[in-house]
Amino acid sequence: MRVYAKLVSLTHPSFHLSHPTVDSFTWNTLIRAHAQSEDRPAISAVSSLSVYMRMRCHGVEPDFHTFPFLLQSFDSPSHLHFGRQVHAHILCLGLVSDPFIQTSLICMYSSCGDSNYAHQVFDEIPNPDLPTWNSIIASNVKIGLISTARQIFDRMPQRNVISWSCMINGYMRCGKYREALSLFREMQSLELDTVRPNEFTMSSVLSACGRLGALEHGKWAHTYIDKCGMEMNVVLGTSLIDMYAKCGSIEKARSVFDNLGPKKDVMAWSAMISGLAMHGLGEECFAIFSRMQDQGIRPNAVTFLGILCACVHGGLVSEGKAYFKRMSEEFGITPLIQHYGCIVDLYGRAGLIDEALNVVKSMPMKPDVPVWGALLSSSRMHGSIKTCELSLKQLIKLEPSNSGAYVLLSNVYAKMGRWEDVRYVRDQMEAKGIKKLPGCSLVEVGGILHEFLVGDESHPEAREIYLMLEEMMKRLKMEGYVGKTGEVLLDLDEEGRELALSFHSEKLAVAFAFLKTSPGTPIRIVKNLRICSDCHDFIKMVSRIFDREVIIRDCNRFHYFTHGLCSCKDYW
Template identity: 45%
Template sequence: MAFTLPFFSAKTLLTTTTTITQFPENPKTLILEQCKTIKDLNQIHAHVIKTGLLVNPTIAENLLESSAILLPGSMDYALAIFRSIDEPNPAAYNILIRGFTLKQSPREAVLLFKEMRENSVEPDKYTFPCILKACSRLQALKEGEEIHAQIVKFGFGTHGFVENTLIHMYANCGKVEVARRVFDDMSKRGVITWNSMFAGYTKSGNWDEVVKLFHKMQESGVVFDEVTMICVLTACGRLGDLELGEWINEYIDMNGLKGNLNLITSLVDMYAKCGRLDTARRLFDEMPRRDVVAWSAMISGCSQSGQCREALALFHEMQKVKVDPNEITMVSVLSACAVLGALETGKWVHFFIKKKKMKLTVTLGTALMDFYAKCGSIENSLEVFEQMPLKNVLSWTVLIQGLASNGEGRKALEFFSLMRGKNIEPNDVTFIGVLSACSHTGLVDDGRNFFVSMTIEFGIEPRIEHYGCMVDILGRAGMIEEAYQFIKNMPIKPNAIIWRTLLASCRVHKNIEIAEESLQHLVRLEPTHSGDYILLSNTYASLGRWEDALRVRSQMKEKGIKKTPGCSLIELDGVIHEFFAEDNSHPHLKEIYNATENMMKRIKSAGYVPNTAEARLDAEEDDKEASVSHHSEKLAIAFGLIRTSPGITIRISKNLRVCTDCHTATKMISKVFNREIVVRDRNRFHHFKEGSCSCNDFW
């Protein structure tokens, strides 16, 4: 092979224009530092073959290290060098195993280790950390356990670096309790060892154990570092442990670590998740430089604290300063859009994800599904589900719950059967969706069977939410007495939601006796909840018992219980408009009230009769009809009618349950104006179309 070897100098890079006069006796620097491309390495490789230097193990290892670890995309070349060595020693195997692991080919690393053992080459203390990292990335627990046995066999069980990677491997494979046994058996534990254990607990979400381990670390006198504090601050945020979080903040202050942006970002995240958004925002604003992690922490904190408008405002600000969002940012923004019902903004986020070619991971895909489902666009949720390359139990659960809450109960149960057919084990949350689907479709017997199978077939102990679903299933079907007895026989104490569910069923099926008893229980549990009194008042009104209805309303007034003001949101052209009942603060007030008056006139002509029992308590008799017509969702719908083109679906989100009058009116509006109207209230979705609603008039 003819080639030109460049002149070697520590100050010059390899070129193809100068011929070397003398090959260095030890070419390590030449191979490991001066080789920048495969072409450079190819020239040296050719020379060592020609001169017979390849038989020198050190030179062969240098060539392997350069091709397997230092140069990009050169594993095939490294493997060719390795195969040309007659009897590779442990160091050669170690380099190649490490190279495969570093270059995202852990499976090949494991196969090479097996070949190493088949060829009776004994691993050394450097082999095991490399191969354990490969097992960790593959989550290959079985292989990892076999390697653990070999570590003990070869006497490397007390080497700190080997033990640290063992802890990491077990934790990453979901065996954090085994990782802890390895940790506890260690005679010497440095900060890296402690951090390996912290990382294991963090990955598995064992936040309590993170805090307990930190206290143990303090007792042991081991000095913690930045990595430790970040793990512990994350745990403090998840647990709401503000006291420990503030102690770490003081430690950071006292030790002059405020310039460490990673630590400050963790503090921002901790304070935001503990509900101290003002402190989090102050720290965030004081940061000299804010990367995507800092922005994501602040946006996530706002979103999780219910400050969804602030989360979206921050996201827009992030865009202005040209910081590219990551998956965590997108998940938080989608969560905020879901809460606000901001479909158009969320759709733009979905477009952005596609444009940036972000991978549709299980987490991001599930967040998209959840967003679409909570905005009443279940077709889009299904589409995302079908596009996801990987789905876990949460993905299936979100789809089942989304279908159930959007009036597609039977389809939800079909997907539950598909899920079981793919051997995906449902969890307790999945069964809440399944039971909700039975409730919305009137499948009483199926609901009973699923409730029983939870424990018998899947070993899931019913929680209060599952009992609530069963009360709803029976109550919706008009089986009020059975629902009442079911509550009485519950092995756990019923909460306010259980009795409120029964009270709502009593209103629909006009069972005044059980409605009265339900309210008695509710008054003891949540004495100031206005919605309970209104439900009983409406039950009396539905039976024509107006004096009793007014008496309940008077009781509310005497006790100083005020009805929570209705608030409805509508998103138009990326802007979220907020309306309150009898609103007088909107900038387009006159236009909105004129549109509402016109809308009410048209539906009255079509047969709508206002239900003045839904008017506010202090409204005079002459003002009751106006009071009812100015409920927040009617104002939002009227605004939607005048600000969107004919045929466009109007989407509303409301903070309370839709009242009977608004439900009746919206059915009529959908028919008279030939519009589909989607209303998300506190309980579920209502898809109004051509004069009917997906809830079949029970919600």
């Protein structure tokens, strides 16, 4: 409060400047050093303010460089009142028309969570320059107002690579991955001669490709990077590793990783470890981890998250416990809630429900939605109804509209044939207006992404897709395929349940890929939910009978189906 009071006094008309002792350049340098301090970011705002006040008390006039340095130190809602006082100083000193200061004010208000003031500052500028336009777009992107950012973007009289990159990255951060790729294509078509994508643009594009599993788009982006002569720095290299791993091409991820050579930092090593973990290659994860240490790269929290995920997917309980212990004891890394979530998942999937529950109860922080979700999922898998119900109650407290929790519990009841309980759970969902997240599968064919929902009939070639699926089903049934009707969460007769199983989104995606690709072509599918055991059995048989490799990335991991087997060894 004393700092706040002092700032108020400095705006008072009676305040006068006297006894200049040091020029503004030196003071500005000191303010910038405090504002950009990485050692103590939490107190950089107070320390830079302290320097600014001493500057004023020594009678040194602030100039156009002082306030941009000072304003960048205010980056959280708790700093908003300081930012407003500094804004008052700027107005009193008549410096508010400076473009650099205007841009800094927009950034400050955005960082402090006051988007209304950020827009007010922008609207008061008669002729905003390009950096100011970019700043207001970035401020909206930062707080997730992507539609508002796009409206401003479309109004811009001119754009540069920062404008485009900011919007593409904004779409990516908001989960609008297709929109990110669409905007990138628009950038290419409209401004090919005047604006070239940079490393930041391409990093966002690669992230969007990875999220969608759009391998062909990702390959094209990689070719474009090489063609433009962009330096394959560690940021781009890490983005490529992540993209190829998420798109199911772990070989290409390895190739990029190896070609980075000595440039690899901890993030590149961690990206490779996480990619291998996602593909269920636990032993290779551990080997890479050892190589990393041999080369003097110290692992961080992200590295251990990848290692623990590898243990989860491989059911490696003792190894997971050992790595979790090494984290703090050997490397001094305090486990985050994500690490505890992995341990809960590790125990739960292995059927050690009591041990998983003990971890949840003994965590040093309050369990969050993913932790309770992992416990609910594993207790459902192993039929522990008590733990299921406990987890559901906690999930509903934290996230009342979490449809996944209700669905998992109704799964348990359905497996046990407790249809009245299933109906009760569904009635509860309906009463609360909670909608089940529909199963959705994406398949890329000829560089175009096709999306299928469960029972989808919206595709232009729906009739042909369903006919192909019917033919495939006939062939599989001749070979002994029997649908796991227990997976259907509806109180239907056997024939009705079998029909419901046939329309799962991944089955439709596989049938479409059969229609559109030649024999022997691998099929790559990305699914938003965990693949059910019936679809898992179905695709295993498809891979054997039709001699096709099918690669599916569900919300947990990759499944490589070849010759009637899956890489997960039926553990997922």
